[in-house]
Amino acid sequence: MENTNVYYLIFALFIFGLCTLVFVKFIELIEYLYLLFYKKPAYVHFYFRLKKLPLEEERFLKDKFVFYNRLTKKQKTFFQHRVFLFIKDKSFEGREGFKVTQEVKLYIAATAVMLTFGMRKFLLPSLSKIIIYPDVYHSTINNTYHKGEFNPKLEALVFSWKDFLQGFATRRDNLNLAVHEFIHVIQINSLKYSDVSSAMFTDASKEMLALLLNKNIRARLDSTEYFRDYAYTNQFEFLAVLVEYFIENPLELKQNFPEFYLKIREMLNYNFRGY
Incomplete structure (x- = not known):
């Protein structure tokens, strides 16, 4: 009798799992049809508990990012939440004596969040490590000096901090190293994942x-x-x-x-x- 009950339980769990899988696939199909028709996700922002940045860090976003100031009050809370999670998710490393401060992390994370703010998936799992040099650095990939690059194999994004800042110093010259390199990360990420x-x-x-x-x-x-x-x-x-x-x-x-x-x-x- 006990064996029979166990079999019934296993069968019930199997049916439940199967139904759940079918339901999830059905929802995915509906969303892809929505994407095909409307050219955008059914929704982008949905969070159980929003993380909030300290006032001085929010002030930094206001001072440095025109994009942030164009958002609505609610969108700004979403932006802060994403910046907080992005910083927590990535490893930041300074090279050649460069000191990684919270401001450096904010600048980099806010750039990534700005470019992915219209996307539901924003943590970019193809990227795990961000390396910062004070100036141009020697790259072993092609034996030349670089300002920035993304290495998909190492899941590493590398910046010259001098050139990173230069990209934001002049906002209308159409040159922004951080934007350029993060788009490469998004390109690779989009090819690897099917969300x-x-x-x-x-x-x-x-x-x-x-x-x-x-x-x-x-x-x-x-x-x-x-x-x-x-x-x-x-x-x-x-x-x-x-x-x-x-x-x-x-x-x-x-x-x-x-x-x-x-x-x-x-x-x-x-x-x-x-x-």
């Missing part, structure tokens, strides 16, 4: 790159020379450079290349003031 945010980013980026085949757009690219030459290195660099232009001068990009502007807006799921 709805990754699918949104990957699909929109493919559609944007496909615009390069349009003869009229190609002719405008050649005649205006609007984007710097480095954008044409390869498709990954093209995308990263375009996002730099989008973040620093969204309205100017919209005026010059509205097709790219709309695709980047869709790719990042941006629906904020000023973008």
Whole structure:
């Protein structure tokens, strides 16, 4: 009799597990259909308990990030929560005597959160370690000096702090090292994972790159020379450079290349003031 009860229990657990799996897959299917139709996730922000930054750290975000100041009051609480979790999730290492302070962590984390704020998954599991040098550093990847790079094998993002800050010092030159390198992280992350945010980013980026085949757009690219030459290195660099232009001068990009502007807006799921 006891054996029979055990079998019934195992069978019941199996049925429950199967039903749960079917339900989860059904929800995933519904959401992907929603993404296909509306070009955005069904929802982005849902948290059980929000983490809040100290007042001095929130003041730092207000002073350094135009993006943060454009958010609503509720969105700012979500932004702070994500910054808190991002810092907790990553390892920060200084090299050649560079001291990693809380301000350094805030600057880096807020950049990542800014770029992923329209995505549900924002911790970027392809990245586990952030290494900061005081200035340009020697890279063993190609035996040259670099300002920044992402190493997918080591899951490491590397910055020259001098050049990181320079990217934010001038907000309208369309040059931002941190934005550029974090887009590379998001690109790799989106290729490795199959969540709805990754699918949104990957699909929109493919559609944007496909615009390069349009003869009229190609002719405008050649005649205006609007984007710097480095954008044409390869498709990954093209995308990263375009996002730099989008973040620093969204309205100017919209005026010059509205097709790219709309695709980047869709790719990042941006629906904020000023973008």
